[in-house]
Amino acid sequence: MMKIQQKLRSVKTALSERREVRKRLRGPAQLRYAIADSIGMLDAQAWKGLTAQAGFFLSYDYLRSLESVLPANLDPRYALVYEDEQPVAALYMQLADIRLAQASKTSFGSLGESLGQRVLTCGNLLTFGQHGIAIAPGVDPELAWHGVAEVLYRVRQAEKLAGSANFVMIKDLHGPQVEDAAFLKNLSYRFVETEPNMVLALGEDWKSYDDYLASLASKYRANVRNGILKPIEAAQCRVEHFSDMAAMQDEIHALYKAVQVNAGFRPFELLPEYFPALQEAAGERFRCSVLKREGKMLGFLVTIADGETAIAFHIGFDRAAAADLPIYLRLLHAGIADAIGLGCKRVSFGRTALEPKAALGARPETYGVLIRHRQPFMNKVIKHLLLNIDHDEAPDRSPFKKAEGKAA
Structure with missing residues (x-):
């Protein structure tokens, strides 16, 4: 009986503590906020200072260039979070109007075009990775993430005139970010693991693509030569660098669309003008x-050096030609050559197509998103449905020579 009473007291204490945390989180943080529709409306120096170590995709210049070429259904929002007079966090958000037709290959006719959701995303839907939040060094993570939740709440409330943003998503959390943001579950955010990001670590002694090939075990090297390189060469195809995106933006866009329309989930469509703006x-x-x-x-593959990581993310190819030639695989290998040429230490190939990326030597990195719906009932649905979604697991491949194993 004594043990039962102790357990009941323990449960009661835990529930009480959780209620106190939830009550504290639902109240305003002791922070101040500057929220804007354009990054030009915020303090540029404060943004640049906070994002100096956050990478290219949170940089002031990139985001300013992106504003004028965003997909038609995406609308940006920005925020600076202050503690007293000190900026402690920067947030990049996108409001996305996503129709049912964009979320499935199934044709729903006019219903697919009329039904949809307005989603508030903390992050950048145009790329993969956590490119939505930069927190100043030394700031208490709980305070900073409380501020993140407060900003998202304020932006969602402000959107009621334009149309309610029912879903809120903090995308592509990885490693320590997942632990730091975990207490947001007290605000009904649910963590959903996504497909992994496939990352290839580049050997320190790789100075060219040929060095990468030489590091492969003979079986895999033969597969690359006979299954990818030789068929491409026999078809009189060649890989070259393209330096003038403005001159060929329509052709690039057509190849991008040929791949994009075949995707199961298409939350946006890039504009032709986006590609030269990204290059600039x-x-x-x-x-x-x-x-x-x-x-x-x-076909084409766009790769950007983001610090020591090469992000290989925009790809497009002629689907008719790809029925006879390994164009997609050849472009992945071109991404390795580009990453080495850029002086990077790893290549991030993103999600999907896990098998061919694993065959390159890429390893999976676990990523996930935090999702919240404004209606409590829907949060329960999300908890029981989304958290149980199956996603593909990356196959285990070891294409490198045993002596090269550490490079993989």
């Missing part, structure tokens, strides 16, 4: 490898 913003960090045959472009 990235400068020397930008690479675009194109596959050509007799002057005709059959």
Whole structure:
């Protein structure tokens, strides 16, 4: 009986503590906020100071360039969080109007075009990775994340005139970020693990693509040569760098769309003007490898150096030509060559197509999103449905020679 009473007291104490945490989180943080529709409306120096170590995709210049070429259904929001007079966090958000037709390959006719959701995303839907939050060093993580939740609440409340943003998503949390943001579950945020990001670590002694090939075990090297490189060469195709996106933006966009329309989930469609704007913003960090045959472009891959990581993310190719040639695989290998040329230490290939990326030597990194719906009932639905969604697991491949294992 004594043990039962002790357990009951323990449960009662835990519930009481959780209620206190929830009550504290639902109240305003002891912070101040500057929230804007354009990054130009905020203190540029404060933003640059907070995001100096946060990477290219949170940089002031990139986000300012992005504003004018965002997809038609995306609308940006920005916020600076202050403690007293000191900026402690910067947030980049996107409001997305997503129709049912964009979330499935199934045709729903006019119903698919009329039904949809307005989603508030903390992060950048155009790329993968956590590119939505920068927190100043030394700031209490709980205070900072409380501020993040408060900003998202305020932005969602402000959107009621334009249409309610029912879903809120904090995208692509990884590693310590997951632990730091975990207490947001007290505000009904639910963590959902997504497909992993596939990352290839580049060997320190790789100075060229040939060095990468030489590091592969003979079986895998033969597969690359006979299954990818030789068929491409036999078809008189060649890979080259493309430096003028403005001149060929329509052709690049057509190849991008050929791949994009076949995706199961299409939350946006990039504009043709986006590609040259990205190149201009990235400068020397930008690479675009194109596959050509007799002057005709059959595919492209855009890679950007973000610190020591090369982000290989925008890809497009001629689907008819790809039925006979390993264009997609050849472009992935071009991404490795570009990453080495950019002096990076790893290549981030993103989600999807886990098998071919694993065959390159890429390893999975666990990522997830925090999701919240404004209606309590829907949060319960999210908890029981979304958290149980199955996603593909990356296959275990070891393509490198045993002596090269550490490089993989």
